Amino acid sequence: MNDAPLVDVVIPALNERESLPLVLGDLPRERLREIFVVDNGSTDGSADVARAAGATVVDEPRRGYGSACLAGLAQVRRQPTPPDVVVFLDADYSDHPDELPGLVDPILTGEADFVVGSRILGNAEPGALLPQGRFGNHLAGFLIRRLYGLKVTDLGPFRAIRWDALESLEMADRDFGWTAEMQVKAARQGLRYREVPVSYRKRRGVSKITGTVMGTLRASHKILYTVFRYSRG
Numbered sequence: 001m002n003d004a005p006l007v008d009v010v011i012p013a014l015n016e017r018e019s020l021p022l023v024l025g026d027l028p029r030e031r032l033r034e035i036f037v038v039d040n041g042s043t044d045g046s047a048d049v050a051r052a053a054g055a056t057v058v059d060e061p062r063r064g065y066g067s068a069c070l071a072g073l074a075q076v077r078r079q080p081t082p083p084d085v086v087v088f089l090d091a092d093y094s095d096h097p098d099e100l101p102g103l104v105d106p107i108l109t110g111e112a113d114f115v116v117g118s119r120i121l122g123n124a125e126p127g128a129l130l131p132q133g134r135f136g137n138h139l140a141g142f143l144i145r146r147l148y149g150l151k152v153t154d155l156g157p158f159r160a161i162r163w164d165a166l167e168s169l170e171m172a173d174r175d176f177g178w179t180a181e182m183q184v185k186a187a188r189q190g191l192r193y194r195e196v197p198v199s200y201r202k203r204r205g206v207s208k209i210t211g212t213v214m215g216t217l218r219a220s221h222k223i224l225y226t227v228f229r230y231s232r233g
């Protein structure tokens with residue numbers, strides 16, 4: 001890999017004006033080329049806040065976590081030079097953006113293709129991972145270990161992946177299956193997978209997924225569907 005590796009960041013965001021400046025403020029900018037905040041139809045001025053904090057805003061009106069990530073990747077692809085590594089993290093300031101080097105470095109040194117920040121191996125502040133989220137991740141991790149043999153402890157949103165490895169996965173999920181899809185496809189492709197401990201704090205603003213009954217049901221269903229779907233054939 002080159003002397004100055006190219007690292008781009010994709011942050012899906014839906015109404016996170018309060019937390020976006022904190023996330024963008026804590027990212028180690030000197031290590032990054034571009035930060036794409038994908039505004040997924042926010043009505044709270046998230047896009048302006050992200051722009052003011054130095055991010056490149058991508059507009060994706062089609063709702064869904066995966067939709068937003070796919071739109072971010074399309075933008076990454078449009079750059080004249082592809083990145084070496086892409087990092088994903090959430091916009092709610094639950095992840096600790098300053099922990100980014102711990103995810104990226106194993107890829108830059110050639111030890112891994114795909115690194116997921118595990119909140120189970122790391123420090124989750126009490127109340128940051130809701131019981132339903134914890135249970136869902138536990139079950140998904142168990143199934144992925146059994147069905148794919150990949151040692152997964154968490155479907156955490158904070159993750160880094162080599163660009164060409166990511167492209168080879170042909171990611172497709174438009175909502176809550178996105179994180180699981182990346183892990184099970186990585187297992188099938190034989191990518192070198194690693195987890196590193198990350199910290200996790202209580203989010204700012206309002207939870208849209210595990211903090212709501214519908215969000216939890218929809219996410220659990222889609223994650224399980226995704227885990228079983230790619231285990232066949």
Ligand SMILES: Nc1nc2c(ncn2[C@@H]2O[C@H](COP(=O)(O)OP(=O)(O)O)[C@@H](O)[C@H]2O)c(=O)[nH]1
Nearest residue numbers: 012014040064065068090091092207208209210
């Ligand atoms: N693009 C997009 N992002 C979403 C959607 N729902 C949630 N998010 C973002 O996904 C991340 C995780 O959602 P969050 O509400 O924190 O779920 P929780 O961590 O389970 O409480 C946050 O950055 C949200 O802004 C959605 O429909 N589209």
Ligand SMILES: [Mg+2]
Nearest residue numbers: 090092094203
């Ligand atoms: Mg969250």
